[in-house]
Amino acid sequence: MSVEVALFYGLSFLIIYFGLGVLMNPNPIKAAFNLVLTMVGVAGVFFHLQAGFLGGVQLAVYAGAVMVLFVMVLMLFDLEKERDAFSEGFLGNALKLISVGLVVSLVINSVLLSSDLQSAKGPGATVVKDAEITKKLADLIFTEYIFAFEILGVLLLLVAIGAVAISRIKGGTHANS
Amino acid sequence: MLTVDFMNVGLNHYLVLSAILFVIGMLTVLLRRNLIVMLMGIELMLNAVNITFVAFSHFNQMVNGQVMVFFVMTIAAAEAAVGLAICVSIFKRFKEVNIALFENLRG
Amino acid sequence: MGSDLIEIGINTAKLLVIFLMMVQIVPLLVWVERRGSAFIQNRFGPNRVGPLGLTQLLADAVKFLFKEEFVPDKNRRFLFYAAPVVALIPGALAFAAIPLSIPIEIDIMGKSYKFLFQGYEVGIGIVFVLGVSSLGAYALLMAGYGSNNKYSMFGALRASAQMISYELALGLSLVGILLVFNTFDFQQIIDSQLTNFVFMGTETALPNWGILYQPLGFILFVVAVFAETNRLPFDLPEAESELVAGYHTEYGGIKMNMFYIGEYGHMLVASALIVTFYFGGYDPIFWTPGELVATYGNVMAALLLHVVFLTKVGLFLWIFIWVRWTLPRFRYDQLMDLGWKTMLPWALANTIITAVVAFWLRA
Numbered sequence: 001m002s003v004e005v006a007l008f009y010g011l012s013f014l015i016i017y018f019g020l021g022v023l024m025n026p027n028p029i030k031a032a033f034n035l036v037l038t039m040v041g042v043a044g045v046f047f048h049l050q051a052g053f054l055g056g057v058q059l060a061v062y063a064g065a066v067m068v069l070f071v072m073v074l075m076l077f078d079l080e081k082e083r084d085a086f087s088e089g090f091l092g093n094a095l096k097l098i099s100v101g102l103v104v105s106l107v108i109n110s111v112l113l114s115s116d117l118q119s120a121k122g123p124g125a126t127v128v129k130d131a132e133i134t135k136k137l138a139d140l141i142f143t144e145y146i147f148a149f150e151i152l153g154v155l156l157l158l159v160a161i162g163a164v165a166i167s168r169i170k171g172g173t174h175a176n177s
Numbered sequence: 178m179l180t181v182d183f184m185n186v187g188l189n190h191y192l193v194l195s196a197i198l199f200v201i202g203m204l205t206v207l208l209r210r211n212l213i214v215m216l217m218g219i220e221l222m223l224n225a226v227n228i229t230f231v232a233f234s235h236f237n238q239m240v241n242g243q244v245m246v247f248f249v250m251t252i253a254a255a256e257a258a259v260g261l262a263i264c265v266s267i268f269k270r271f272k273e274v275n276i277a278l279f280e281n282l283r284g
Numbered sequence: 285m286g287s288d289l290i291e292i293g294i295n296t297a298k299l300l301v302i303f304l305m306m307v308q309i310v311p312l313l314v315w316v317e318r319r320g321s322a323f324i325q326n327r328f329g330p331n332r333v334g335p336l337g338l339t340q341l342l343a344d345a346v347k348f349l350f351k352e353e354f355v356p357d358k359n360r361r362f363l364f365y366a367a368p369v370v371a372l373i374p375g376a377l378a379f380a381a382i383p384l385s386i387p388i389e390i391d392i393m394g395k396s397y398k399f400l401f402q403g404y405e406v407g408i409g410i411v412f413v414l415g416v417s418s419l420g421a422y423a424l425l426m427a428g429y430g431s432n433n434k435y436s437m438f439g440a441l442r443a444s445a446q447m448i449s450y451e452l453a454l455g456l457s458l459v460g461i462l463l464v465f466n467t468f469d470f471q472q473i474i475d476s477q478l479t480n481f482v483f484m485g486t487e488t489a490l491p492n493w494g495i496l497y498q499p500l501g502f503i504l505f506v507v508a509v510f511a512e513t514n515r516l517p518f519d520l521p522e523a524e525s526e527l528v529a530g531y532h533t534e535y536g537g538i539k540m541n542m543f544y545i546g547e548y549g550h551m552l553v554a555s556a557l558i559v560t561f562y563f564g565g566y567d568p569i570f571w572t573p574g575e576l577v578a579t580y581g582n583v584m585a586a587l588l589l590h591v592v593f594l595t596k597v598g599l600f601l602w603i604f605i606w607v608r609w610t611l612p613r614f615r616y617d618q619l620m621d622l623g624w625k626t627m628l629p630w631a632l633a634n635t636i637i638t639a640v641v642a643f644w645l646r647a
Contacts, residue, residue: 004186008190019221022201022217028211030363031217033422033426035217038221042224049191049232051246053411060414064451066253066254066257071425074213075429076265104196104199140241144241145248155252166259166263
């Protein structure tokens, strides 16, 4: 087994283990810490796939900023003893599980059956440097995708204003009830 | 008959990993009752999609997929900010962030 | 890692040595800090144990190891124990990515090898270091939550808010450096600072350091880095007059010591980054590394340049200590005002001006 393969399986194990931790852990703060480790695992996958810039951004933005925000809000609430961590009702849950199982079996089957994907073998011998990929990425963002990029800027501004507005309303979302 | 090659890690393996992670995220959204944990489930699903994009971009040698990941990350951050703001205002009112409280979101 | 056993072995040993360097610098820094603070406040400081009080640290370490272990009586044991270990990781990972000197090229058993004077080479150095060091907030959050103590919790909340706020200014002040040097790679950044500064077409005697291009960026970066390391005047998370000791209220003995190592490791990384970005890394001002290699040979020159680098880093570590014992602590609202209303706009202005000037000069 080569190092590459071992790395892939190690990272996948980490991602799935901590992902299940998010799902199973009844304590929301512990679930959040599990999610952080999942994000770090995904960043590892990005580094492994020679997307170093994205891996770094994943660590800084996702695992750093977004998750710190989550944990901070959870700690502000201090939800130690949580009522109804999981949804109840046998029929409803069974339906949910069945539908999710259908989705995953469809996806995995289609992945395994498509022969086009089998033939895609990756860069092979030509190892591309991270720096070059980052340069290409910048070129694409500022030429072909410039409109989407600008729109994202506007969206972020809106979100910043909206988040402040929502959280500053007195008495929550329904002051009149 | 499908034969699965475990030793030659290719595009398929990454896609299956991503599918599993997506399902975990989906189950988190469906089964958990805490609003913030549900938001975390959405983050998991977005991450799964990101893995797919990066895997395709790596194996097809095109960087366009990575641009998409960049955008998805921005959207995820924006979504988390708004979602958490809604959680804060729900918590202010009910001292809890259970999804059942959303029944009161009328009018 | 390498192509054969010798290369892999040496690279692994190098990683270990760099981690130990970070750990070993802590007792020295604690001594400098205690003596320095005593000097600043007109006291003596530790001067009884050994010459100049140097072995005081050894005594302290032994005391730390043999202290009674105390754990709060609540079911958050795992987070409580994990926090001090997590505190060590970001500093160690980030420090290993910074080049400490020129690469060494030697022949072993008839084969020539090239060893970089750094833990590992990351092509996207700046992004990597930013990403890894943003994980530092988790150690504090885990400590605050795991301790199950109101003071610890407040300390952790303050720490996370502060780190998020100042990360923006930190990242933006680095964009200026990116625009000037046009690369993410530490090695290339240092290489382009080795020449002399050219002003209006004439070569001056000044070294070509980043601070000459980015004076405002330098100030912003230093302030943001002070906030990220949770040192005075930004040590709100452990403000001892308000929160007992913040997130390390419940920690004692060797666990406390590991938090110390994490904090000083953070300082070390911060100083190394300041030196790399704004003061030419291992640039020995009056000579070029090539001349040194020609005179003293490759290995000797690499060691000399490493000493130059460490001297510069030591200077900034002293500034960290100096500031800590000179300035009073900010109030919480002042801290947030400074971060969001002062540093962020200045960092944005710096970015825009740098971008315009760089575009104009290169067009």
